[in-house]
Amino acid sequence: MRLHYNKFSRATRVRWLLEELGATYEINEVAFGPDGTRSMAHLEVHPLGKLPALTDDDGTHLFESSALVLHLADKYPGLAPAPGTSARGRYYQWVVYGVAELEAPVAEFFFATRVPEEQKDPARIAKAQADFDKVAAPVEAVLARHDWILGAEFSAADCVVGGVLTWADRMGMCEKFPAIHAYAGRCAARPAFKRGRQ
Ligand SMILES: N[C@@H](CCC(=O)N[C@@H](CS)C(=O)NCC(=O)O)C(=O)O
Missing domain, CATH: 1.20.1050.10 (Glutathione S-transferase Yfyf (Class Pi); Chain A, domain 2)
Structure with a gap:
């Protein structure tokens, strides 16, 4: 699992959760601008060229910080109440x-x-x-x-x-x-x- 990240972005809330959960992950540091968020490589990961994005274990690219938080809290249980309650x-x-x-x-x-x-x-x-x-x-x-x-x-x-x-x-x-x-x-x-x- 790889978090596309820079510390001046909303990616910090996702990395914070990964740290709370004790998850194993890689960081891909992405600068803002043409060589980072606006590069062709990053646009394949996030269609708007934004941060954060996550490449999941099976290679799926995901984006939207709140969606990443909800997904990760299900993937690594312990910090979210049971579904349906x-x-x-x-x-x-x-x-x-x-x-x-x-x-x-x-x-x-x-x-x-x-x-x-x-x-x-x-x-x-x-x-x-x-x-x-x-x-x-x-x-x-x-x-x-x-x-x-x-x-x-x-x-x-x-x-x-x-x-x-x-x-x-x-x-x-x-x-x-x-x-x-x-x-x-x-x-x-x-x-x-x-x-x-x-
Ligand atoms: N709703 C998105 C917002 C993402 C967003 O706007 N990210 C900013 C950094 S915090 C960004 O990458 N901006 C670069 C740009 O707009 O070029 C989320 O929560 O993930």
Whole structure:
């Protein structure tokens, strides 16, 4: 199994999970740009030339970070509730919420703030923060009650939700959300999280 990866991409959440699971995998370091993500070789692995992607043991190429997390958590059991249970439903809920609701304003904030100072548009930045505040509020309520997104135990869903929220926290988006800020700290302190960002 080979993870197509670079440490400045969403591939870190997948590598974090692989480390949590103790899986054996290879890393294919792919730079952004014509010689990496845009190369013909990488376009055969990911049709949009993005990261992450995974070449599975049988040679199948897979992409979309949340799908890779769901697949790997089934392939190496231990970090996902049993299929067909309501706990599994809640697990899907938070994985999908992580990418469908939380991630868009975080990515927008990232792109709005990484331009030179004179090109920054305060209204665009404020809108991304306000959009994040709306979707972060339900997560703040959950994390005020327990340490991880599904409860007392860490799960693969934390690699998605925590992957997005550690990114938001690093950019200073979580100041109004003490429980999320503390959660981001717990995620970042995990040895597998650190190994997943080399
Ligand atoms: N929804 C995709 C997003 C993938 C994505 O946008 N990856 C970025 C890095 S985090 C990328 O490869 N960008 C390169 C590009 O767009 O050229 C996922 O979660 O896997």
